[in-house]
Amino acid sequence: MSRHIALLALMVVLFSCNVDYKMKHDGVESRAVVNALLSPQEDFTVKLFWSGVYSGDSTRFRPVANARIRLTEDGDKVLDLAASPDGTTPTAFRPTAGRSYRLEVDIPGYGRLSASTEVPAAPSVDIRSPKKNERYSHFELSRIETDPNTTGLWITGKSKVVWHHSDKYGFIGDTLSYKVDSYHTASQFVDQVNAAGDVYDAQDKGASVSFSDFLHITQENFAIVLPLRFSSYGGLNRYNEHKFTLTFTAASKPYDLYKRSLYKQRNNSGSLASGNPFIEQVTVYSNIDNGLGIFAGYNTYKTPEL
Helix, strand or coil: HHHHHHHHHHHHHHCCCCEEECCCCCCCCEEEEEEEECCCCCEEEEEEEEEECCCCCCCCCCCCCCEEEEEECCCCEEEECCCCCCEEEEEECCCCCEEEEEEEEEECCCCEEEEEEEEECEEEEEEEEEECCEEEEEEEEEEECCCCCCEEEEEEEEEEEECCCCCCEECCCCEEEECCCCEEEECCCCCCCHECCCCCCCCHCCCEEEEEEEEEEEECCCCCCCCCCEEEEEEEECEEEEEEEEEEEEHHHHHHHHHHHHHHHHHHHHHHCCCCCCCCCCHHHHHHHHEEEEEEEEEEEECCCC
């Protein structure tokens, strides 16, 4: 009898331990987030939002509605203005290559955010497309010149398809433009930040490694990577020709670290990470003191059609 009484008492204790916990965001302090990139090719824009969960029914974060933005160039003030209450503050300012910049943002009740960066000179390159077959275009990069503020070089591109003969895909004179999403090279000096093994059609590509979205070369490999030979899908056949415009982006150190970490984070989250319990967790690089985000400089050179 005493055994049954003890078992009954244990069951009462166990069932009485059921507690409903509700996850709340109360007490979680929001931090100011800055997104501000400097390029001689674009007007400078500062985006200011609070970290946390999505606000209301929208898919946007809550803007920092009251702030003061200041920007200095080699120590001289070039911008001093109130931030836009919607979180995005456009300006007509464009930076000068080779100069140093400091961003300061004062938020009442929060404090000052700050960060510094350089804007490198635009890269100078020699590149040609010596061969096109029916499926791929081949490129040869023979020269890279950058200034000491360039940490990494990013190669991206767009392709334009021009139809020579009418067929079910298009008509004579029609064009179609798209972002190049694969680059193929056998060079061991191209950064493996986004490499994926791919030997399919390696002979046609003239390569054995496929890179998604871009090629990236670190500063220490600028000399030894040359000549860099790579291929992209889209060539020349009886129906159409693919013409490429490549963009070479010289990155400051903050911009390089930001872009590298952002790419890794996107590839290691969501559906791309599905089914891999050992996926690497990546934190996106931030250089904002007293907050989160990025303030970084870059400069680009765009080729004529190849």
